[in-house]
Amino acid sequence: MAVAPALSARTSRGTVGTAARKVREWAAPTVLVGIAFLLGLSTARNADVWSHLASGRDAVSGLWTGLHALSCLANAVMFLTFSTLGGPGLVVGKAFVVAATAAVMAGAGATSRTVVGVLLAVFALGAWLPLNPICVSYLFVAITLSALDRLQSGDAIGGWGRRPWSHWTSFLAYIVWANADVWCLLGVALVGMHAVARSVARVARGEPFDWEPWRLFALLAAASACGPIPWHVSTVAREFGHQLTNADPALSPFRADFARGLRDRQLLGAVPAAAFWLLVGIGLLSFRQVEKGKAWVRFVPWIGLFLASAFDVRFAPFFVVVGGATLARNIRDTYVDASGDSAVETPMSRGDRLRAVIRASVFGTTAAGLLAAAWAGWLQSLPSERRNWTVEADPSLVRAADEVNRWYSTGALKANQRTVFFAQEAEDVFSWFAPAVGVSGPDSQRATGAERVRDAILLVERGSTGELADASVGCIVVSDPNRVPFAVALRNLNAFTEKWTLAHLRGRVAVFVRAGSGIESVNLTSRAYDPVTADRAPDKGEPAVTTPPQWSDPFVVPRPSRSIDRDESVTYLIHEETTRGRRMVGAAERFLAILAASVVGAPGCGPVGWAVDQRATILAVSGGNVPDPSRGPPPVAFGRFVAFLMLTDVSADHYLAVRAARRGVAAAPRDPGAYAALGEAYLYLLSDPLESNWGGDFPAIRRLRRVQAAAAFRQALVLDPGLSSAHFGLAQVYFEQQFLDLAAVEFSSFEQSARGAGQSPVHMAELARAVEAARQQVEANAANLSVLDRARLAERNGLQGMALDALLQSDVAAFGSAGIALEMDLLLAAGRADEARAWLAPEHRNALGGSVYDWLRVQTAAAAGDYAGATAVLRAQVETATPGAGQPISGAEFWAGADLVRKNVAKQPNGRQKVLTVLASLFGGLSGYGGQLAFESQTKTEAYLLLAVLALEQGDMTACAAHLESARSLWENIDKSGERFPSPARTVVRQMTSLIHR
Numbered sequence: 001m002a003v004a005p006a007l008s009a010r011t012s013r014g015t016v017g018t019a020a021r022k023v024r025e026w027a028a029p030t031v032l033v034g035i036a037f038l039l040g041l042s043t044a045r046n047a048d049v050w051s052h053l054a055s056g057r058d059a060v061s062g063l064w065t066g067l068h069a070l071s072c073l074a075n076a077v078m079f080l081t082f083s084t085l086g087g088p089g090l091v092v093g094k095a096f097v098v099a100a101t102a103a104v105m106a107g108a109g110a111t112s113r114t115v116v117g118v119l120l121a122v123f124a125l126g127a128w129l130p131l132n133p134i135c136v137s138y139l140f141v142a143i144t145l146s147a148l149d150r151l152q153s154g155d156a157i158g159g160w161g162r163r164p165w166s167h168w169t170s171f172l173a174y175i176v177w178a179n180a181d182v183w184c185l186l187g188v189a190l191v192g193m194h195a196v197a198r199s200v201a202r203v204a205r206g207e208p209f210d211w212e213p214w215r216l217f218a219l220l221a222a223a224s225a226c227g228p229i230p231w232h233v234s235t236v237a238r239e240f241g242h243q244l245t246n247a248d249p250a251l252s253p254f255r256a257d258f259a260r261g262l263r264d265r266q267l268l269g270a271v272p273a274a275a276f277w278l279l280v281g282i283g284l285l286s287f288r289q290v291e292k293g294k295a296w297v298r299f300v301p302w303i304g305l306f307l308a309s310a311f312d313v314r315f316a317p318f319f320v321v322v323g324g325a326t327l328a329r330n331i332r333d334t335y336v337d338a339s340g341d342s343a344v345e346t347p348m349s350r351g352d353r354l355r356a357v358i359r360a361s362v363f364g365t366t367a368a369g370l371l372a373a374a375w376a377g378w379l380q381s382l383p384s385e386r387r388n389w390t391v392e393a394d395p396s397l398v399r400a401a402d403e404v405n406r407w408y409s410t411g412a413l414k415a416n417q418r419t420v421f422f423a424q425e426a427e428d429v430f431s432w433f434a435p436a437v438g439v440s441g442p443d444s445q446r447a448t449g450a451e452r453v454r455d456a457i458l459l460v461e462r463g464s465t466g467e468l469a470d471a472s473v474g475c476i477v478v479s480d481p482n483r484v485p486f487a488v489a490l491r492n493l494n495a496f497t498e499k500w501t502l503a504h505l506r507g508r509v510a511v512f513v514r515a516g517s518g519i520e521s522v523n524l525t526s527r528a529y530d531p532v533t534a535d536r537a538p539d540k541g542e543p544a545v546t547t548p549p550q551w552s553d554p555f556v557v558p559r560p561s562r563s564i565d566r567d568e569s570v571t572y573l574i575h576e577e578t579t580r581g582r583r584m585v586g587a588a589e590r591f592l593a594i595l596a597a598s599v600v601g602a603p604g605c606g607p608v609g610w611a612v613d614q615r616a617t618i619l620a621v622s623g624g625n626v627p628d629p630s631r632g633p634p635p636v637a638f639g640r641f642v643a644f645l646m647l648t649d650v651s652a653d654h655y656l657a658v659r660a661a662r663r664g665v666a667a668a669p670r671d672p673g674a675y676a677a678l679g680e681a682y683l684y685l686l687s688d689p690l691e692s693n694w695g696g697d698f699p700a701i702r703r704l705r706r707v708q709a710a711a712a713f714r715q716a717l718v719l720d721p722g723l724s725s726a727h728f729g730l731a732q733v734y735f736e737q738q739f740l741d742l743a744a745v746e747f748s749s750f751e752q753s754a755r756g757a758g759q760s761p762v763h764m765a766e767l768a769r770a771v772e773a774a775r776q777q778v779e780a781n782a783a784n785l786s787v788l789d790r791a792r793l794a795e796r797n798g799l800q801g802m803a804l805d806a807l808l809q810s811d812v813a814a815f816g817s818a819g820i821a822l823e824m825d826l827l828l829a830a831g832r833a834d835e836a837r838a839w840l841a842p843e844h845r846n847a848l849g850g851s852v853y854d855w856l857r858v859q860t861a862a863a864a865g866d867y868a869g870a871t872a873v874l875r876a877q878v879e880t881a882t883p884g885a886g887q888p889i890s891g892a893e894f895w896a897g898a899d900l901v902r903k904n905v906a907k908q909p910n911g912r913q914k915v916l917t918v919l920a921s922l923f924g925g926l927s928g929y930g931g932q933l934a935f936e937s938q939t940k941t942e943a944y945l946l947l948a949v950l951a952l953e954q955g956d957m958t959a960c961a962a963h964l965e966s967a968r969s970l971w972e973n974i975d976k977s978g979e980r981f982p983s984p985a986r987t988v989v990r991q992m993t994s995l996i997h998r
Contacts, residue, residue, distance in 0.1 A: 028115040029106055033099045036122045038374035040098030043559070044091055044131035049423035050393060050432035052132055053079050054439065057432075070235030073179035074133035090131060092712065094229075095134045095389075099124070104142040105325040108151075112363075113335055117368075119325020126380040131391065137183035138321050144187045145171065145325040151213070170216070174223035184224050186318055190301050197300035201293050227590060240696045263554050269380045276316070279323045280306065286330035292332065298326050322686065330423045383424050385559035393433070395564040396507020397426055397479060398484040401433035403504050404475060404511060408436035412519050417474025420453045422489055426479045426509070457489045470497075474517065476500065478507045483574065491578035504741040505546040505575065508567035513843035514952065524575075528652035529957055529996045536955035537662035539868045548718055560671040562867060566664030567659045569677040573684055576653035583650060626899065651690045651995070657681035659955050661712075662865050667892070676726045677714035682709035683729060687721035690995070697984035700855075701949055704862055710831030724753040735767075737829060740798035744771045774798050788815040791822060800826055817847040824848075824856050833863035849938065851877075867954045875951075878942040878948035878966075940970055941985045948992060957996055964993050 053183040055068040056079025068075055081089045106118045129135060133552045159595070179186040202210055259715055283302065287295045305322050308315035330631035336681035370379075377384035386578035407413040418436045421427040431439035453476070454467045468476075476493065493500050494513050501521045504511035515746040527535055629647045661678035668674050685691055686705045695702030716723055732747035744767050751764065774797040787810045794803035805813060807823040815822075837860040845853040854873050860869035944967035967989050 016713045021072045025109075025111070027112045027363065027367070028112040029103065031371065032106060032110075032119055032122065032581050033103050035119070035370055035374045035379075037095045037099040037121065038371065038387055039126045039379060040129055040135070041091060041387045042377070042380070043385065043390055044087070044094075044129040044391040045134065045562075047394065047397070047428040049078075049090075049391060049428075050129045051428040051439070053082055053437070056082075063188070065439075067390060067982075070178075070182040070315070071133045071180055073176065074136055074181060078133075084392075086860050090391060091389040094129070096131060097139055097475040100964070101125075101135075101139045101142050104139065104146055104947075106323065106328055107146060107325070107332070109332075110328065111332070111335070114331045117279075117286075117327035117331050120275045120279045120282070120687070121320050121327070121935050123318055123379055124279055124320045125324075127272035128320075129380075132841070134183060134317075137177070137181045137186070138179045138317065140173065140184070140187055141190065141318055141321045142325055144170075144190055145322060148191065149329055151216070169651050172218050172221045174220045178255075179777065182600050183318070187860075188217070188224055190223050190322070193301040193304055197297040199734070199877065203297050205293070218438075237969035246613065249563045270335045272381060276320065279320065279327065281986040283323050283327045286327050286334070289334040291333070295330075298329065302326050302644060333476035348772060386557070388558065393429055394425075394507075394562060395568050396509045397429040398433050399506050399564060400426075400477060400509040400511055401430045402478075404430070404477070405434035405436045407475070407513075407519060408434075412517065413513070416472065417514075418470075418472050418474040419477060420473050422454055422457060422476065422485075423480050425478050430477070454485075457492055457604040458485060464826075470498075472516050473631055476512045477509065477839050478512065481508075483570070487574045487578050490575055492514055494579050495582065502949050505571065506568055507564040508571050510575075524572075524652045524656065528655050528955075531957040531961070534955045535656055535659050536959050537865065537867070537953070538666045539954075540866050548721060557670065560668035560674075563664040563667045563674055564665060566671065566674040566677050568662060569661035569681050571705055572653045572657035572660065573680065576650055576657075581648060582845055619785035650674065653957070654681065654685045654688045654691075655953060658685060658953055662954075666867065670719060670884040672716040672720035672723050672726065672881065675719065676710050676723060679712035679716060679726065679729045679733075680710050682712060685731060690991070694988045694991070698942075698945060698988050700946060701988075703948070704946075706733055706737060707828045707833060707859050707863050708829075710829065712831075714831035722753045727753055733831070737800075738798050739776060739800040739829070740767065740771050741801040742830060744768055745801070758760065771799070775802070778802065786815070788822070791815070791819065793917050794820070804830060820844065821852055828856070828859050828863070831863075833860050836860050862950060867956075871947060871959075871992040872944045872949055874947045896934045934950060941967060941983055944970070945985050945988060948989070952992065952996070960996060961993075964989050964996075968993075 052068055052075045054069065055065070055072065056075035056077070058065050058067065059072045059076045060079055078090060081093055082436070085092075102118060102122050105121060106114055125138070130168065174184060175188065177187060191213070195217050198213050199209060231339050233558060287299055290298070300324055302319075303866070305315055305319035309319045330696050344634055373379050375387050377386060404413070404419060408415070413419075419430070421430070427439055457478070459477070478486065478489045478493065480489070490510055491857075493510075496504065497515070499515055500512040501517070501519070502510060502521045503513045503520045503521055505524075526533060658678070658681045661674065661681045662669070664674040665678055682705055686709060687701070691705065693699060695705070710733045713726045716726035717730065720726070727746050727750035731743050731750060734740075734743035734746060744764075747764050747767065778794050778797050778799060785793065787806060791803040791806045794800070794806065797898060804823065804826040807819055807826070810819075812820060824836050825841065827833070827839075836856065840853075840856055840860065848856070854877055857873045858870045861867075861873065942962050948960050948963040948967070951957070951963060967985070971983075
């Protein structure tokens with residue numbers, strides 16, 4: 001009777017063990033499938049999805065255009081899904097295909113060990129999951145390997161005759177695959193490699209030759225040729241070759257920077273490549289424990305695809321699928337065979353139960369962590385983003401497609417005029433969004449056409465015209481993610497103004513049409529300065545992001561969508577660079593024509609008059625002809641003439657770039673690329689010939705641009721500390737201001753972030769030595785100095801960073817109002833405008849003085865793009881301009897005051913009163929008279945000019961003209977009163993007025 005309780009206890013413990021085993025059996029594969037599903041649930045940004053949808057639209061409509069002809073079935077399914085469920089339906093469908101691929105790789109009866117092997121393959125596959133039919137090929141490759149494994153293991157009873165359905169099912173599946181993707185040929189090749197390996201193994205063992213795998217190979221090869229579309233071997237060969245050449249080397253696990261990233265502990269984004277090599281290593285080791293016959297048959301396709309991956313990265317994802325399925329089967333054969341009957345129940349002791357609980361806890365924690373990492377995008381290539389189920393098209397290409405489609409629809413472009421493309425990605429997007437263009441033809445043919453167009457444009461300098469000479473080409477679409485070829489294409493096509501006209505320039509796309517087509521050309525001058533149609537920046541800027549990206553951001557913050565305005569900002573700068581020489585020549589020729597007309601219309605002044613006339617001298621020296629600047633300097637230094645600088649229209653591109661970048665920041669305030677583009681635009685504006693001219697007369701303009709550029713670059717680095725372009729841009733701003741220590745830090749950061757790119761400032765070592773020498777000098781002389789004096793000493797020696805740190809680390813009471821002003825000035829110049837804005841409070845007005853306080857507020861607002869806030873401060877200055885106590889006066893102010901004294905003395909009735917008036921002026925009346933007039937006039941002048949500059953930058957041309965008119969009215973009133981008020985701002989206002997009136 002005592003045996004029954006013990007037996008009952010053992011039975012209970014055995015039941016617990018059985019339940020735990022069953023949980024493990026389904027939990028691990030479920031987690032595997034879930035991770036694969038999440039990896040597939042990513043935003044689709046590949047451009048070819050749109051050409052596949054266009055091909056599906058044509059197939060469903062009964063049209064034959066040859067577009068993606070070898071994947072017509074998959075394209076039709078994609079189109080019907082997109083028409084019914086939209087973009088989310090497509091992305092979710094792809095995620096299910098990826099999850100199914102993982103499940104088939106794991107196979108039936110997957111254990112936790114086999115799941116680990118397949119999990120490596122899923123991680124590696126995360127780098128190659130675009131939304132196109134290739135994902136279907138992954139699934140079919142996994143199914144093919146599963147079928148071959150059943151055939152090899154003897155699961156298929158008998159041979160060819162006794163189990164026909166196992167072959168005919170594969171036959172039908174391959175017919176579907178043949179019309180879904182051209183990679184069906186790889187499946188046939190895998191079966192062929194399996195047949196060869198199996199035949200060699202049987203012959204080596206002295207067994208009779210087995211024809212069954214060869215029959216299967218012949219059957220599947222025939223199935224691959226049974227598509228419902230007319231094609232032949234050469235067509236398939238071309239399309240397959242196009243697939244091999246259309247590879248992204250950045251995704252290759254064989255690239256050298258992968259090992260460098262691991263050495264530098266840059267693991268984020270390296271998971272796919274690391275998983276690839278782990279899969280290779282563990283896969284090789286797994287063959288050692290498998291029976292030799294099986295190992296050989298599995299090893300041949302494994303090593304074949306690995307070598308193909310080393311040759312061409314497009315084979316890498318298929319190797320991953322083969323490697324994952326093979327590793328799972330090797331592990332299954334090794335551990336199942338070694339363990340024998342795994343169904344035998346053994347009693348569980350208390351320690352066994354504790355270990356089971358620990359294993360379950362570890363498994364649950366690991367599974368939750370991997371699922372969370374998959375949701376955040378950490379298991380895929382950079383940049384990481386949380387899971388999303390949208391399909392995004394490049395907005396620049398979509399806008400250009402709409403424009404070109406409108407030209408065809410309205411007859412501006414004739415039906416017999418072809419549109420050609422500089423890059424195939426543009427053709428893919430146009431095939432869906434611009435059906436009137438009529439994109440057609442197989443992928444290889446379209447790729448060849450794009451290459452011909454590309455060569456014709458890039459090599460036009462060498463006399464190669466190619467596609468450009470074809471009269472049937474009426475439109476050229478130029479776009480390229482690479483900045484260099486895009487710039488070369490713009491320069492070459494803009495040089496042929498007699499043949500091609502720039503008709504569209506938005507985002508990162510330029511569209512050229514045949515000259516004389518009637519389509520209006522792009523007028524950047526009007527786009528920049530027209531009061532009605534000028535592009536504008538938002539009135540208010542986005543609040544600065546003061547914290548760097550957090551590890552938790554991918555869980556909650558979506559990746560910013562690509563902004564057309566950010567791309568457009570860069571495009572304007574490229575356009576200015578590539579057309580600068582031609583525009584300078586054209587402006588110089590127009591300038592000479594204006595001078596010649598003015599000389600002809602002038603009255604005769606005799607030989608002496610002509611000799612001293614600057615216009616005649618310029619015409620005589622230039623000879624009326626201006627060579628291309630690329631062939632040598634012009635005979636006359638035209639750059640000193642503002643009229644010539646205006647005629648170049650270079651400034652229009654720079655203002656348009658700033659406005660577009662501001663719109664890009666407003667659209668994506670967490671996009672570091674948008675802030676980097678904004679900083680670059682301000683750098684170009686700093687070197688703009690007109691703004692440089694104005695900054696020489698009115699230094700506040702140049703100061704404002706430096707503050708804005710530094711703030712933009714620093715904000716980009718807050719969002720992405722490793723952005724090399726922002727480090728280099730900020731270093732340039734610092735170096736221009738002679739902030740040596742800050743510039744050295746940024747140059748060093750740039751060198752580290754751009755390591756391996758061959759980019760390193762040549763003056764880095766010299767700058768480091770200069771900083772060290774200045775630091776030693778400051779430390780040697782700062783022993784007994786106050787905080788403010790130490791900061792001033794560091795500033796004078798080019799160590800503004802040291803000066804700012806000294807002030808920030810001390811209490812305000814230690815340096816007073818003068819130190820506050822210096823601290824705020826350094827914060828703004830260093831790009832830390834957000835800190836300056838947060839610290840600046842109304843109570844600081846009395847300590848700093850009204851004019852200094854307001855100028856700081858204007859700078860902080862302008863740095864943030866808050867045009868409305870800066871305008872409000874300046875308007876208040878105009879309305880309340882009064883001199884402050886002890887306000888210093890300049891020489892011009894003194895003479896203006898002296899002039900008032902003279903007039904006041906003249907009004908006195910006798911000599912005694914005249915003497916008293918003079919004495920009163922000498923003891924303070926002079927500064928009272930002159931200071932009142934000079935301070936009010938100067939304050940209002942500066943405010944009006946800054947208002948005009950900010951309005952011009954924003955694109956509010958009506959407000960800009962009104963501010964300039966207010967400044968002119970102020971000076972007219974002064975002039976009418978007989979007072980003197982010399983100011984360099986008069987010249988700037990006059991030039992700015994001429995610019996916007998053009």
